[in-house]
Amino acid sequence: MDDDNEPRDITSDDALLRRVINRADFLEWHADLERWVPATGAVRFDPDGMSTYVERFLREAGDSAADVGTMGGSKDPEPVFSVTVEQACLLDFAVSQTPDDRTPIGYAHASVERPSGQFTGDFKSARSQLAQSMRLVHGRITLAAPDGA
Amino acid sequence: MTLINAGSTAFEFDVVEPEAEVFSRTSRPPVKVTVPRAATAPRWLSYVIERLNELALLVDDPDEDLPAPSQAVLNRALEEANRLLPPSTPTPSVVPTTEGHVQFVWHKTGWDVEVEIGMEETWVWAQDRESGESWSGSLDERKGELVSLLHRMATDLH
Numbered sequence: 001m002d003d004d005n006e007p008r009d010i011t012s013d014d015a016l017l018r019r020v021i022n023r024a025d026f027l028e029w030h031a032d033l034e035r036w037v038p039a040t041g042a043v044r045f046d047p048d049g050m051s052t053y054v055e056r057f058l059r060e061a062g063d064s065a066a067d068v069g070t071m072g073g074s075k076d077p078e079p080v081f082s083v084t085v086e087q088a089c090l091l092d093f094a095v096s097q098t099p100d101d102r103t104p105i106g107y108a109h110a111s112v113e114r115p116s117g118q119f120t121g122d123f124k125s126a127r128s129q130l131a132q133s134m135r136l137v138h139g140r141i142t143l144a145a146p147d148g149a
Numbered sequence: 150m151t152l153i154n155a156g157s158t159a160f161e162f163d164v165v166e167p168e169a170e171v172f173s174r175t176s177r178p179p180v181k182v183t184v185p186r187a188a189t190a191p192r193w194l195s196y197v198i199e200r201l202n203e204l205a206l207l208v209d210d211p212d213e214d215l216p217a218p219s220q221a222v223l224n225r226a227l228e229e230a231n232r233l234l235p236p237s238t239p240t241p242s243v244v245p246t247t248e249g250h251v252q253f254v255w256h257k258t259g260w261d262v263e264v265e266i267g268m269e270e271t272w273v274w275a276q277d278r279e280s281g282e283s284w285s286g287s288l289d290e291r292k293g294e295l296v297s298l299l300h301r302m303a304t305d306l307h
Contacts (some may be wrong), residue, residue: 031257040244124280
């Protein structure tokens with residue numbers, strides 16, 4: 001498509017996909033939910049925000065969550081988590097489409113931006129809630145729950 | 150016999166010889182800790198040591214923007230665990246942070262708790278998910294609340 005890298009409207013219902021590496025460095029065990037959730041190192045915000053991919057844009061182009069899971073040349077597909085734009089915005093994060101031509105699926109790239117002016121504790125709270133809102137939608141986590149957790 | 154203080158409690162470990170090398174990164178001098186007898190070992194000890202060993206082998210990955218914690222931070226993390234966590238404390242997740250720190254994390258009993266260990270300081274953040282109540286600060290400031298919360302989590306195990 002000629003306009004692949006033109007920003008398009010993102011709606012509150014849109015799902016944002018994020019690849020999370022299948023290692024205990026990037027996942028935390030949630031004992032109450034009895035499942036793994038992305039850890040601090042997987043929900044990180046550089047100056048350009050947290051990198052995600054809009055599922056609808058991927059689907060429209062014939063791609064899928066599987067393409068997010070194999071980004072970066074992963075030999076084995078990494079787990080892919082999903083969170084809606086609405087869930088992110090309710091926590092005061094901003095979401096914008098930020099096409100990135102450095103990857104084959106960069107046309108669907110979107111950034112989740114850290115709320116400005118938040119105190120560290122408030123940001124930790126928002127980030128933690130965002131991570132816990134994320135659901136595994138593709139791939140498999142092969143880690144065993146920590147013994148005694 | 151080794152005494153390790155955990156908050157206001159002191160508990161005893163029987164030392165099993167030989168001592169185990171905890172961190173095996175080649176470029177770092179090994180740190181030795183005593184291994185407690187299995188019957189009295191804190192339930193979190195085995196996993197925490199396993200994870201600290203893994204973090205000792207972590208290599209800086211610019212693509213993932215996750216620096217490897219330094220030897221000093223890993224040492225402090227083990228010391229803080231021994232100092233703070235009673236034997237019945239649920240096992241935490243042990244993750245590196247983007248600042249090169251080590252974080253112990255629990256999501257349990259309706260609370261999210263993070264204890265972040267840096268080179269010289271330790272910070273605590275906790276949040277009650279239902280009420281939204283949260284508190285944070287240096288470990289020195291928040292130690293009493295943390296110990297109380299860990300005790301509550303431990304009690305919930307039974």
